[in-house]
Amino acid sequence: MSPIAVMLTPEHPEGIEVDPTQPQLLLTDQAATRGDGVFETLLYRHGRLREAEAHLRRLDGSAEALGLVIPPQTRWETAIRLGLGAFLAQTGDDAEATVKLVASRGPEDGPGSFWVFVSPVKRTAATAHGPENGLRVLLLDRGYDSGAADRAPWLLAGAKTLSYAVNMAAQRWAKTHDADDAIFITSDGRVLEGPTSSVLLARRGPDGTVTLLTPELETGILAGTTQAAAFDVAREAGWELGYGPLTPAHLMEADAVWLVSSVRLAAAVTMIDGQPVAADPELHQILVSGLDAQL
Amino acid sequence: MSPIAVMLTPEHPEGIEVDPTQPQLLLTDQAATRGDGVFETLLYRHGRLREAEAHLRRLDGSAEALGLVIPPQTRWETAIRLGLGAFLAQTGDDAEATVKLVASRGPEDGPGSFWVFVSPVKRTAATAHGPENGLRVLLLDRGYDSGAADRAPWLLAGAKTLSYAVNMAAQRWAKTHDADDAIFITSDGRVLEGPTSSVLLARRGPDGTVTLLTPELETGILAGTTQAAAFDVAREAGWELGYGPLTPAHLMEADAVWLVSSVRLAAAVTMIDGQPVAADPELHQILVSGLDAQL
Incomplete structure (x- = not known):
């Protein structure tokens, strides 16, 4: 190969x-x-x-x-x-x-x-993790506030450029600090995206509803193709859908958090900044098998 | 060649x-x-x-x-x-x-x-401009606040990486908006650097003193080699030297402003965001001939 x-x-x-x-x-x-x-x-x-x-x-x-x-x-x-x-x-x-x-x-x-x-697809340590073996993630400040992308188009927020040195440095930082990956946040505390992934979280309501959320695009994150695919899966499953603004507290209080990307698909996050986050094997299974089955 | x-x-x-x-x-x-x-x-x-x-x-x-x-x-x-x-x-x-x-x-x-x-050295329109034919510059928000570099080392502030897409986009933005180049400022209004240059300004005091100023490195700008060389020239000429914090108002009120870089050396800035800034042919001459004469 x-x-x-x-x-x-x-x-x-x-x-x-x-x-x-x-x-x-x-x-x-x-x-x-x-x-x-x-x-x-x-x-x-x-x-x-x-x-x-x-x-x-x-x-x-x-x-x-x-x-x-x-x-x-x-x-x-x-x-x-x-x-x-x-x-x-x-x-x-x-x-x-x-x-x-x-x-x-x-x-x-x-x-x-x-x-x-x-x-060939490289199955790295960070590929296809389920809740039993999830990702330890650090929240890393992206330096920008949540209005920067909007007022400064020359920052190329939302464009997938080859200038990925900061993304790579953030992942290296995570790996040298007891973690597997990172989630960027704005300087004013909004959740953005991973260096090579989108962020999803799920909440279960008291009435049995499930809501799948992702940060709003207006903060300048990439429009995730796998995030969109995951939303299709969630819609099929009868979940509610929503867009941020999301804060780190939303992640910590969620019933499940994932990093999703084209090759890794959905990887469950089980630890953020050293604190455990909830895992939900049932929701994970629905999401992963739904993504896998998409045609 | x-x-x-x-x-x-x-x-x-x-x-x-x-x-x-x-x-x-x-x-x-x-x-x-x-x-x-x-x-x-x-x-x-x-x-x-x-x-x-x-x-x-x-x-x-x-x-x-x-x-x-x-x-x-x-x-x-x-x-x-x-x-x-x-x-x-x-x-x-x-x-x-x-x-x-x-x-x-x-x-x-x-x-x-x-x-x-x-x-071969490319003498572009932006090379070696004197006050008679200076640079029109736009102030462009770099998205970061002045504390970002310090608290977020993964942003690689101060490292000269190959990830220059934003620098190039800022220069393209300037060129499509009636200007020749850009000066980045922080989201909280501090002067940083050009996309491919350092920023210098000079002030004349009432007693005949001249002070040459450049932004402080702590905001995460590149330590300019030509900025350092210009400081050597200024020291020789008996000027005072200083480091920021500098704001756009400091630029507008200066007696001269330059963008300095390794190949272009010192280029006088004559217009910022469409407003004329002062030029000082005498100081420009001292700076340019001093840089030229350095061994």
Whole structure:
């Protein structure tokens, strides 16, 4: 199961397979020199690419926020098919794969660089944790207040850019401080998102109702594709849905908290800042099996 | 004057010249996929590399903030000599050159990627502006308050990372809004830095004294190598020196304002948010010729 890379070039706008073990990017590519580009990560599972349309739409939105002209969705779709086809030729159609789309501003005075990278799913310690083996999370201040995204569009809040050094640093901070991952909060105490995930919480009402909540997008978080998929599952299950504002207290008082993302799907959070948070195996099972069953 | 690239590899730890017109980076290099690395840009001028020691020290500090192990300074120096030697062989020793050092976390499970890139100096519209032709600048909110850097080390404030998408977006915002560049301010109104520069202002006192001021580092700005060089010039000229906190009002009431950076050196600011700011040709001349004369 070798990774497969497909580049969309001026000569091959529909994609051409390239050798991912050989260098393909110039040293002057602005992806590498300035993190100046956008990306998406998709999961191929059970013979289908999850939420492809939502990911491609978000890629377009991110590119627009950066003033970056990228190939149209049909070209990406063709390149993805080429890459997935080559990958699955090695594995059979029932394999799982991570499909990463990257759009870079490219070298200065040159065209952009665009590629699709298909690779085996890495089941890390943080993948697919249930309540029996959940995530220990730290709340980390993102520095911004909850109004920053709205008043300062140059902060690119809500765009999935290649400039992920802070996201990576937050995860490293968590891992060196007895935790598995992080949840960012604003300087004025609103829950935002994980460095590579969205945050969900569930509440059970006295009348048997279940409510699934996620922070409001207006604080500048990424519109989560898996969060949206989880909301579909919850709607099917008859749960109520809602959007923040959420505070750390809401997390601590919830009946269940998850980090959700495209590859990991739903991972239960069992500890926040060293304090246990409630787990709900029944709700977890509904959410995980619902996400798994989506077509 | 073709650019010259030198990579520091496990096989060639002191650097090997590579072809910068050919791809040298894997698609999985975390410089390109996550902006996960650090950099420095130096100016070679009048037969010498300006502030080499300060730049190499800052590269080390940035790498440390990211938990990134990079080659020791002596290796960088050897690689720089190799690259500059090859560049100057084309041009003669009195040429100017931009020398960029980049340290990336490299591909996952691989060694880091480290390179030196030597290229001709680009005299853009924003280079070496004097008061007669100064910069129009917008004040842009950086989203952070002035305490964020201190309480949240994972924000990597003060590290010069490859994750520059916001810096680039701020400069694009300025250019599409009748300006040449930006100055970031905190959400609580402190002056920080430009997206690719430090901020200086000068005040003349009634007794003939001149004071040169720059924002305090505690707000999480980059320790400017050219700011430090300008302070050396000012000290020589008998000016007083000081560090913020500075507010936009300080800029508007100053006798001169500059953006300083390694390649552009000192560029006078003549307009902020559409309002003229004072220019002082005499002070500008002292600063520019002092920076130019430094050895």
